[in-house]
Amino acid sequence: MATEYGQGYGLGSGSGHAGDPGARRHLLPAWLRAPFEGRSWREYGYVLLSLPLGVLFFTYAVTMVSLGAGLLVTFLGVPVLAAGLAGCRGLGALERARARALLGLRVDEPEPLRVRKPGAMAWMGAVLKSGASWRSLLYAVVQFPWAVFSFCVAVTFWSVGWTMLTYPLWFWVFPAYAGQDGIQLYGDGTHQVYLDNPFEVTVTALAGLLVTLATPWIVRALTAVDGLLVYGLLGPSPLATRVVELESDRGVVVDTAAADLRRIERDLHDGAQARLVGLAMDLGLAKEKLREDPHAAARMVDDAHGEVKTALQELRDLARGIHPAVLTDRGLDAALSSVASRCTVPVTVTVDLTERPAAAIEGIAYFTVSELLQNVSKHARAASAAVDVWRAEDRLLLQVVDNGVGGARVSPGSGLAGLAERLGAVDGVLVVDSPPGGPTRVTAELPWRTEPLPR
Structure with missing residues (x-):
């Protein structure tokens, strides 16, 4: 075996050390620094982008599929439906790229189209029969309502949290420009409750701090669902992945079997076969010398006997390398x-x-x-x-x-x-x-x- 021992150990190892970014020690715990981390802002940006993109995807998918299904009574329905599914696959590629850039989620591309022969009809048939095309369509339909929900939740928590947290900095705006003492919590014909005294302003800021600290984790939970949708609907299906693995394994088995056959052929040719050829020549010479010089012929036969033992041992070793009898x-x-x-x-x-x-x-x-x-x-x-x-x-x-x-x-x-x-x-x-x-x-x-x- 050509296995390296003691060479280059430690390259790419997962252990943390002083130069490893993953091993840095932070002064603040994760729940305090989360609102200011780049990851939280990328996740928040992902949620904000999900709504306009979701509207685009949903509108395109529903329009193209409805139009294609309505035109199926004519020949035009098939190419329209195929074009709609192909567009959904393209939108799926965009979503995988967005998830990779903003969420750090790496999802492999789904199985490619299996076009059996050239031509537009073969391509349309491959698109319509591809499971990845229909999963991309399902993603466009399912992602839209989830995008609306996650957008509303994220924007509400983010805006309310930062508004309440910074209230001590801008509560003076109400008496100066709005003609009231502060944010009104309750009001009717006889009673009004405003957040206007120092205690209430402080409590409001503290409540805003809690909401602000919780918002990144809420957004992270929302994007986790997005990640599941991308992974489950826009990635390769388990069945297709298994087929690819089996095809790769079959290639490895075939290559291994071919290599073993070449090794056996080489061992036979360079070992036992060459020795037996030499043995046949020695026995032929011994036969010719048998009458002229019996003693020399006897020595040659004795040498040939040793060669036979060596050849038999090589054949036993070769057979053991193929499949040892003791194992059976x-x-x-x-x-x-x-x-x-x-x-x-x-x-x-x-x-x-x-x-x-x-x-x-x-x-x-x-x-x-x-x-x-x-x-x-x-x-x-x-x-x-x-x-x-x-x-x-x-x-x-x-x-x-x-x-x-x-x-x-x-x-x-x-x-x-x-x-x-x-x-x-x-x-x-x-x-x-x-x-x-x-x-x-x-x-x-x-x-x-x-x-x-x-x-």
Whole structure:
């Protein structure tokens, strides 16, 4: 395995340090500084923009869909409806960009149109059959009433809070220019209640302070709902995402199988095949010398016998690399113990399984541990290692721990990256924890599957 140990560790790590902006210590708690943070103002701006954009989206969507549906009795209805849905997809792209810029919400683009053949009719059919188009239309319809509600709530709380908070600065306006003592809370023919004395002005400012401090959190809750709408309706559907994952995994499986076949072909050609060719030539020479020089022929046959043993050992090693017989006959415990015995450092193997998983999962688990132990032998400079295998509900977990130098990472093109891709092809996960100086802990997680019962 070409896995890097002790190289470049710490780049991109998530631990906080003095230079990490996420690790800054603020003098004020979050609830006090929230009204003045840039995030709060961006969220408030998002809510303000949602209303005019919501009106635009709703008007466009309802107009185009109603017009297209009304014209379906003629041929014009199909292109009008397709154009309306295509416009909704464009508006959805605008909304994703707005959410990314103001809310920091990164939503992937939905699945692209699958146009089977060129032409306007094929394009219109793809638009009409796309689930992302109809989800964009649904977003335009649903977002409008929510935008009205969130706009009214946000503007009301924001304006009332700051108005009451700053009341001590401008309450003099009422007696000077409005002919009354202050803000009127109540009034009838005989009684009027104004906020005009110092106590009432102070209480008003304190109430405004509470409303002002609460407003960013209220707006944040409103934008959280907006984020759910954008993520759920304008992003890729779970089914489409799963299809893309399966297509990618299928490509990884095909590439892995092709690479394994090339490796087997290379090993046969450069190893056993070349040795057997040389053996055939040696036996031919020995046959020719048998009558002329029997002693020399005997020595050549003896050398050929040694070559046969070597070729057989190479073939056994190659067969073990394809699928070891001990794994088929005795399971993971015996197979992993055999792998551990060939490691250059002492390895403790613990397998806690009450039954055997499916052959495919068992094989992947075997080769995963085998590659990780090869990594320990070649790169870790460890004194000991341990392998643990157990089942947790519907998952098979493998863990390889060594006390080496650490610094292992899943970098592009490395052995761990290739191993992670192979595990991902069967819905598996690889987690590497390897701080500088060790220990290195690599955990692999595979789906638990059992062989189907014979019929």
